[in-house]
Amino acid sequence: MKLESSYIKTKEVLNWKGLHLLNFAASACSQKVRIFMQLKGITWQDHQINLAADANYSDWFMGINPRAQVPVLIDNGEVHIESNDIMQYLESKFPSPCLLPNELQETMQEELQTEDDLHMDIRNISYRFMFGNKLMKKKNTIIKKYEDDAKIGEVLNYSHKSKVLNFYKGVSKEGVTNDAIVSSIDKFRKKFDQFEHRLSKQSYLLGDSVTLLDISWFIYVHRLSQVGYPFASHYPKINLWYQDLTTQEEFSSNTKNPFPVKVLMMITKIKDNILGTSLQKIVNF
Ligand SMILES: N[C@@H](CCC(=O)N[C@@H](CS)C(=O)NCC(=O)O)C(=O)O
Known part of the structure; x- marks a missing residue:
């Protein structure tokens, strides 16, 4: 999913040249995109977003992806989110070797x-x-931030937003x-x-x-x-x-x-x- 540049509050990324992947080493969705890119022989500039330190909830990162999630691909200033969408976008840009045949x-x-x-x-x-x-005890402030941020409502569709909120509300109480x-x-x-x-x-x-x-x-x-x-x-x-x-x-x-x-x-x-x-x-x- 390509985000409209009007959503992007962290304006500096709109001027980034080339391919940049904002990701976290231990994140499943990030690993997926990295494997895909490496199999394709695509090179990228790596930006680690430390999820364990809640770096994804910083104003800087949420100014790029209001969903507060990795991975995010920035291609010459265009911001793409959602790992599966990112891979499909890259497939059309770098068709060889083929990892998504047309008939499929x-x-x-x-x-x-x-x-x-x-x-x-x-x-x-x-x-x-x-x-x-261990990682969810700190989430109360984050839940608040997530609930408050009107932009998130716009960018997250509601079922997705409620899934994430329910997860954190549940786990912050009882794991x-x-x-x-x-x-x-x-x-x-x-x-x-x-x-x-x-x-x-x-x-x-x-x-x-x-x-x-x-x-x-x-x-x-x-x-x-x-x-x-x-x-x-x-x-x-x-x-x-x-x-x-x-x-x-x-x-x-x-x-x-x-x-x-x-x-x-x-x-x-x-x-x-x-x-x-x-x-x-x-x-x-
Ligand atoms: N459907 C999204 C899910 C993205 C997602 O949930 N990413 C996780 C890491 S695998 C994340 O950023 N979690 C941070 C958090 O929820 O605090 C995708 O495939 O990109």
Whole structure:
């Protein structure tokens, strides 16, 4: 989605030349776009927005993306948001190597919508098992800012805005609950059942070559497998597909966790093992 320049309060970016990606190393949506760009051989100027320090809620960043989310692509002063839209925009600008064949356009739209609809579910998993519910305590001021900012109402469609607000309101009180985890995993299972079936007949999710959809789902599978989702025993074909992609440098180098996230994850894991609150135990795999 290209944002009208009238929305952009941080005017300096309107003069930026070339391609700039505002992103965060540990953000799933950022990782997706970085893999995509690297596979295409596109180079960009990197701007890290530290989500752990709420840099995405700074006036500077919200003056660029009032949704307060990464990734954001700036192409010669044009601001693009929404990871799936960014990839599709770049596909038309850099068609080779092809990651979105024409004949798959319609299927891809449906598939990407499903993937995007599951974003809050991957958030549940990440906040609970990677960040140990740690990152949301500070969110009250942010909720206020989010609610107050009229521009956000304009740029966020309302269902999206209420989803994000409900998430933060819920988690800032009680963290991500076991029920939320079970419900999120149920949604992933439905998709994984489909993918397992497809991958018994083809090498990638939409045929025999990598597409944008493989990149999008790689990120989710990676995140779930990091927190103990038993792909090898439950979805062996998905596991093979995942292992295969992991051997590619573009996929592995863009999904490494920064050191503080590694530490947080390790502490969360130890705690969950002691308390019997790991993903495996909660979902009863
Ligand atoms: N649908 C959006 C989701 C973007 C999104 O939620 N980004 C996350 C990181 S993966 C973010 O910026 N979170 C910051 C926050 O909510 O505080 C996309 O695909 O770009």
